[in-house]
Amino acid sequence: MLLSSSKTYDKYLEAEYGFNESIRSKLYSNNTLFGYVPNLEMTYSDSSDKITKNHKDGANRDDNKLQPFNKAYANLLECQDLQYSNNIEYSVSDQNFQIDYINMRRQLLAMDSPLAKEFTTNEEESKMSEMEIIEKRWFSFGTAAVWLKKEQCYVAYTRMIYSRHENRGSSYISVVVGQMFDKDWNEIKGRRIPFRDVKMPKEVKQLVQSLKRKLDISANCDALGHGTDAYENCATEINKNTFKIREQIDKLLDKYSIKYPTVVNIPFIMREHWNGPEDPHVILRQDKDGEEPVIIVNMNSHKDIKVHAMMPHRKIDPCVMFDIEGYDMKGFEKNWSPFFVPERVQSSDNYPGYIHFVYDYSPLQIIRCSLLTGKCKMIFNAQTAGLDNGKGYFGIIRGGTQYVSLPNVLPQLENTHIWVGFAKSHVDNCGCGDRFYRPTLIVLVETDGVYHLELVTPNVDFGKPIMGWNLKDTSCSGYNVLSPSSISNWAILDQDPITKRFEDYMVVTFSEADAISGRVVIRGILNYILQVYNKKKVRETLLIDEETVTIIQKASYCVAEKCKEECKSSAKDGITIE
Known part of the structure; x- marks a missing residue:
């Protein structure tokens, strides 16, 4: 089914994506986003004005003839040459995600496990009321959610922290709380979803x-x-x-089933502090037999911090730890951005197949991991491919949401995959807080095994003031954090028959100040992405040559400078605390 305004199509959208007519009537704010295109086709004439101005022999050139890019003019490239701007609309929900701390804490204390005693300090807490313990020692943030078509609900996963030091920045144990919501984001309590891999006799x-x-x-x-x-x-x-x-x-x-809400049963080992799963993200795994959420977390292994996957709708071996074969991994692994390559998704309840990750952005590295064994293989490295000279391009970018494919009503390109996701930029001491985090929209493209970033749009603040670390106002004290958590769903509702512009909606969850979890509806993100190909001369494929490396290097610099500029601007706009 393509696009239609019929009631049949409206029902299809509601069943498939959880969207109904009410999403159109929300109050949206219009915002201009500035992105950078690292895969441009640059020509001699692109810099003609600058060349004429800076070189006296510029008059010997034919202005009307396009000539190949030359490294001699690389330094003349300006951010404006690579910059792309367009409008996008946001509607931020005024309802944040909430957890029933009392119920979840009681679940943990009632566990038939030695771990139960770790969630309390009996001597101190015996003098405190249950509500006082919750208010001082329990925190949550980072809700990540996806829509399940079959179950007609969202499943959402949030990091819940127990801090004996009464500080959300000093976790003793973290757990992941699972919740279920209907299409209007009302929580559903007491409902079960059957495990995929076991059947009830x-x-x-x-x-x-x-x-x-x-x-x-x-x-x-x-x-x-x-x-x-x-x-x-x-x-x-x-x-x-x-x-x-x-x-x-x-x-x-x-x-035989999981009941929501719940503390997701992710096994972990105990150390002195920072125990348990952290930073949950979620991606929807789909095959011909159905769909299921896959939660990605980082947590302690026996020696280091490793990335793990948890499949909460499976009973047999639902948790797997990832290791990259033949690669010297970091002692603290986190910020892997997951995505699925359709051809690598298996169709078996007993064998979940492979998942891919953006392992790093500097250099761009892609790994493929087995969801059965946890064994990973580095399948792309921009540095060894000749696309990064070791200077650390896009070094300020960290992992964020999962990457999702373009809506399936769009035609597919041969031998090419395109994904969209939100990473986050991380800048230190730039004017607003000790650390400054903002979502960064990225278009990731793979053609014949070569991956690259087609579009990088930093400083996506969803058109909202950002809560300061003090949780009182928008000051720049401490850290200044807006982090993307998940793309919950994305669908096209209509297309203008004359302009060919799409009416599309994407729901994104985010966290502020490591304390607040919210969501935003983005309208027009597909048009924003597609229009870059009309406004800029984007190459059809990525060429591995010196010109490409030069342009990527410049785009990386421009993204970093734009982030610093936004940071300084936020410092001016924020409330100053004396």
């Missing part, structure tokens, strides 16, 4: 049904008279039996 189904029937058969205490001891004893006994039966049912169902 017929006998167990019959036992569950038998227990549920017992719940329906309740004694009538009314004949005993309200307010009498006999009535109260009767009601107490019924409640006690009901609790026991429900507990039996849950224990049976837990073997």
Whole structure:
């Protein structure tokens, strides 16, 4: 089905992506975004004015003839030559993600595990109320969510922190909390999703049904008279039996399904501090048999911090730790950006296939990892491919959301894959806070095994003031953090038959100040991306040559300078704390 304004198509969009007519009626702000294109086709005439001005022999040239780019003119390249600008619209939700800390904490303390005692300091906390413990020692941020078509809901995963030092920047243990939301972002509690890799036997189904029937058969205490001891004893006994039966049912169902909300069962080892999974991100794995979320976290291994994948809708070996074969990995691995290559996604509940990651942006490195064994292989390295001379291009960019393919109603290019995602820029001591983080929109392209960044758009602030680290105002004290967490869904609702412009919507989750988790609807991001090919002379393929390296180097410099410029501007706009 292509695009239509029919009710049939509207129902399709709602079922497929969770979008309905209400998304159009939101209040959107219009913003101009400046990006940089590292894969430009540069010609002699592109810099003609600058060359004429700077070189007296420029008059010997034919102005009307396009001549190849020459390294002699590389230094004449300006950021304006590589810059692309266009408009985009945002609608930031005024409802942030919330966690039921009391319920989640009670789940952790009730675990049948030695770890349960680590979530409390009995001597100190015995003198505190439960609410005081929550307010002082428990924190959360970084909610990442994806839409599940089959289940008609979002599943969202958030880092929840327990800090014995009562400081969100000093974690003792982190866990990942899973929640479920309907298409309007109302939380759904108590609902289950079956595991993909185990089936409930017929006998167990019959036992569950038998227990549920017992719940329906309740004694009538009314004949005993309200307010009498006999009535109260009767009601107490019924409640006690009901609790026991429900507990039996849950224990049976837990073997074959996951119940939301929940603390995701990710095993980890204990050290002195910074224990457990951190920085959860999520990506949707799809094959012919269905779909499932894959959570990406970093956490302690026996020696170092490693990246792990958790498949919460699987029962058998749902967690895997990644290692890159033949590669000297860092002692602290994090910020891997996941994506799927359609041809490498297997169609088997027992074998989940491969996942790809942007391992690093400086140089650009891509790895392919088995979701079964955790073994990874470096399949692309810009430096060894001759596209990075070791000067650290795009060194300020870190991982952010997952990468997603363009909406499937668009025609596919032969031998080429295109993904869109949000990384984050990281600049230190640039004028607004000790560290300055902002989302960076990136278009990632692969052609015949060669990967490159087609478009890099820094400083995507979603048109909103950013909460300061003090959680009181928009000051630049401490860290100044806006981090992208996930692309929850993305769909085209319509296309103008005359202008050919698309009406598309993307939902992105983000965190502010490592304390607040929110979401934003972006309208027109597809047009923003596609228009770059109309406004700039983008090469059809990436050529591995000296010219390309020079342009990539310049684009990297321009992105860094734009981030610093935004940082200084934020310092001027923010509230100053005396």
